[in-house]
Amino acid sequence: xxxxxxxxxxxxxxxxEDVSMNCTSSSIFNTWLWYKxxxxxxxxxxxxxxxAGELTSNGRLxxxxxxxxxxxxLNISASIPSDVGIYFCAGFxxxxxxKYIFGTGTRLKVLA
Amino acid sequence: xxxxxxxxxxxxxxxxxxxxxRCDPISGHDNLYWYRRVMGKEIKFLLHFVKESKQDESxxxxxxxxxxxxxxxxxxxxxxxxxxxxxxxxxCASSHRLTRSTDTQYFGPGTRLTVL
Numbered sequence: 765x766x767x768x769x770x771x772x773x774x775x776x777x778x779x780x781e782d783v784s785m786n787c788t789s790s791s792i793f794n795t796w797l798w799y800k801x802x803x804x805x806x807x808x809x810x811x812x813x814x815x816a817g818e819l820t821s822n823g824r825l826x827x828x829x830x831x832x833x834x835x836x837x838l839n840i841s842a843s844i845p846s847d848v849g850i851y852f853c854a855g856f857x858x859x860x861x862x863k864y865i866f867g868t869g870t871r872l873k874v875l876a
Numbered sequence: 877x878x879x880x881x882x883x884x885x886x887x888x889x890x891x892x893x894x895x896x897x898r899c900d901p902i903s904g905h906d907n908l909y910w911y912r913r914v915m916g917k918e919i920k921f922l923l924h925f926v927k928e929s930k931q932d933e934s935x936x937x938x939x940x941x942x943x944x945x946x947x948x949x950x951x952x953x954x955x956x957x958x959x960x961x962x963x964x965x966x967x968c969a970s971s972h973r974l975t976r977s978t979d980t981q982y983f984g985p986g987t988r989l990t991v992l
Contacts, residue, residue, distance in 0.1 A: 767918075768918070797980075799983075804885075804985065805985050805986075806880070806882075806967055806969075806983035806984045806985045806986050807919070807967070807983045808983070809980060809981075809982070812980060852918075852919065854919075856979075862907070862924055862931070862932070862973070862979055863909070863921035863924060863932060863934075863935065864909075864911075864919075864921060864981060865921075866911075866918045866919040866920070867918060868916075868917060868918045869918065
């Protein structure tokens with residue numbers, strides 16, 4: 765089945781540092797989304813991307829839909845302790861249904 | 877506006893027992909989805925309802941899982957009999973869906989199921 769490869773799996777960073785994570789796929793995706801999950805909560809949508817090449821920001825977060833439609837990245841600038849959590853990429857496959865395909869997640873830990 | 881709610885938040889059962897998970901979607905959302913995350917792995921799609929009809933149940937692992945959405949409002953997911961490999965976090969999501977590309981799914985907090 766379709767898979768999204770997300771990296772890194774986990775990362776420790778110092779408060780104030782910038783963070784970058786990405787997702788890649790062997791097949792084309794129609795929509796890319798980035799979610800964050802806090803402990804005990806469900807995933808919360810951070811950014812949605814609908815067009816190849818699209819670059820979208822949400823506060824300190826910036827995400828891009830790769831021009832090949834097979835990848836996306838998420839950047840977090842000037843990280844703060846509340847950025848801790850698991851970040852998931854998700855997407856709608858180009859030829860697929862309405863179900864999301866999720867990446868395996870990036871666990872972010874911020875050291876104050 | 878209330879978000880997606882799920883009950884219970886945690887369930888610990890023994891192998892062979894039955895468990896029923898409940899999801900209440902956001903009011904007015906016709907689309908309801910069930911997903912599952914097994915420890916350390918990706919969140920995987922289980923099935924999709926449009927109102928009371930099953931639109932896509934391609935992700936259901938086997939016939940021990942039964943999902944219903946009577947009346948097109950809340951949904952239940954029953955596991956009977958539960959096996960060890962069913963342990964994980966079960967998420968429900970709902971969406972209004974104007975078009976496929978803008979079908980933002982809003983997730984509930986999940987039910988953590990532990991099968992001993």
